[in-house]
Amino acid sequence: MKHGLAVLLAAGTLALAGCGSTAEPQARAAQETAPQAAPSADPSAAQSQAAPQAQGLPVTVQAADGTSVEVKDASRIIPLTGDVAEIVFALGLADKVVGVDLSAMGLPEARQKPQIGYQRSLAAEGILSLKPTVLVGTEEAGPPAVIDQLKGAGVPVVTVPSGATSVDDVPGKIELVAKALGVADKGVELAARTKTEIDAAKAKVTGTDRARVAFLYLRGQSKTYQLGGAGTRADAMIAAAGAEDAGTAAGVKGYKPITAEAMVKAAPDQILVMSMGLESVGGVDGLLKLPGVAETPAGKNKRIVSLDDLELLGMGPRTGQALDKLVTAFQQR
Template identity: 40%
Template sequence: MRAAGAFAVAVLAAVLTGCAAGAPAAKPTSASPSASATATGDALPDPRTITGPSTAASIAQIEPVEKNPKPSLPVTVTDATGTSVTITDTSRILALDIYGTLAETVVGLGLGDKLVGRGSSNTLDVMKDLPLVTQNGHELNGEAILALRPTLVLTDTTLGPREVQDQLRASGVPVVFFDPKRSIATIGAQTKAVAHAVGLDAVGDKLVKRTDEELVTAKADIAKLAPKADADKLRVAFLYVRGTAGVFFLFGKGMGADDLISGVGAVDVASAAGITGAKPANSEALLATNPDVFLMMTDGLESTGGVDGLLKRPGVADTLAGQHRRIVDMSDGQILSFGPTTPAVLRSLADALYRPGAVG
């Protein structure tokens, strides 16, 4: 699993580009119990008979678990690179990773007003007007970062070039690296690590508790939508694409997508086929897995010409998903974030899978 996780991070860092919100907004469960993906009492169709594409609503906001928290500083941490970092000031924070997780967590802890910039993965409303400090997708812009005079940078190895983060450290800015692996199982530890770095351990515990409770509720509600029998469950493949050339992968075990798909009561066909990490989505691989649904990032789908462009790729139109045009997409900066928004992400995806177009 350690090797698979490292490979997953390497693949994501190499191929993920241009994350941006591209879907309508939905309130997360942390703001209030969402009507999304709850039992309505209405009979739902067999999800395998649903045809056509659908877009899962993106998450517009996170309700802070505590308003105006008071960080207990200074704090010294040993980060994921083994470096000892002392934090004395959280008044100007940058939280930058390829998934959007770190900034989401800062907002959930109640320090959203301390964020002074954003990366292209940060799609929450509270950050939409902040200066962008990444370029060409996920490349850190050192000059733009230094111009914001951050007092703390939270990051990981999914963004680069590493020289920029090293330059920030050399200039005296505290830079804290976190574990880059993401899954539902890592949410609690990641949240606590971020909370500790900003001097809010107790608030972090509260955020973990709330997220855990929301995950339990979300999964229980989703179970009312998803077929019970294994033979009836949707067979889903996470398809990663950028453009019309060679960036075209099936995400298998250890890429986070397996957790996402099982979380919405479906079967991850890539993991079931023994695929670990990312595998080129050639005709052979697509036909061998033959999913009912392709799950994709919104910008990735758009980059390949939308549904029609995707169906022109070798092997796609021959799958069940291709024949039924069953593609579900969601905002690039949220679908694999695995943070405080994950319960709402699961609900939104469940709606798109089991009752597309439903309201409430």
């Protein structure tokens, strides 16, 4: 193991550095304190209204919440969560998207779209003002009362699984989103490509001496510093990449605040973070100032792995690419 080494993965490359990631900041799904943003005028609204109807509509889909939802019109789409937005864009439907939540703002296609706030703290009035014909999001979209309001307003709301359990759930998630929007054939194609990339990355895992990796959720602006564990998307990604989740091994379920005691108990060989989070604490140097981090094997050797936020935890079209980078990084010990 080389001392003073920080492994930073961003923009599809493997970089070695001793400072923070230079990746452009972007909102993430786990950002509990994200502010609400007022919708702005959508310059593409007229174009979206005039767009031809998808060939696969009308369609009835079985949503993740157990309800059957009929979608007749996908000319004005609002993805309620960033991971779903990435799938919608990858399906070639960017011109029909009339609003996105803050967790999607790291995606180039989303930056000129009206904002509807943060996925966990949505407001019905702002969403309805954009005149959507269909809303699609994971179970993380809410609060529940707002989702009920949107359904009550007559707008089809399709919920899809978040994919937190396993990377193997990602292709099905993609296919469900595509079917709901009338482009099932494109969904099958995108899901197959994503599955091929996931399987190829998992096939690169070698050996039985697994790296012990801790995922840290960092938001310096709100001083939110948490250690991830069982039941999280990070746990699923770490396991698929052939490593051991240090938080899970230490008995953490979900997320818990970082403490010196928790970090020492987790004793990670490597630390995994999102690029925006790493940047928010001042890079690797700032990360090492958090309780207990510098005392871990990962901290002592500056073994920090950083990926784009949605690429790492989006459980979407880039999941296989993210896994490939993690497998490479985790095997460099």
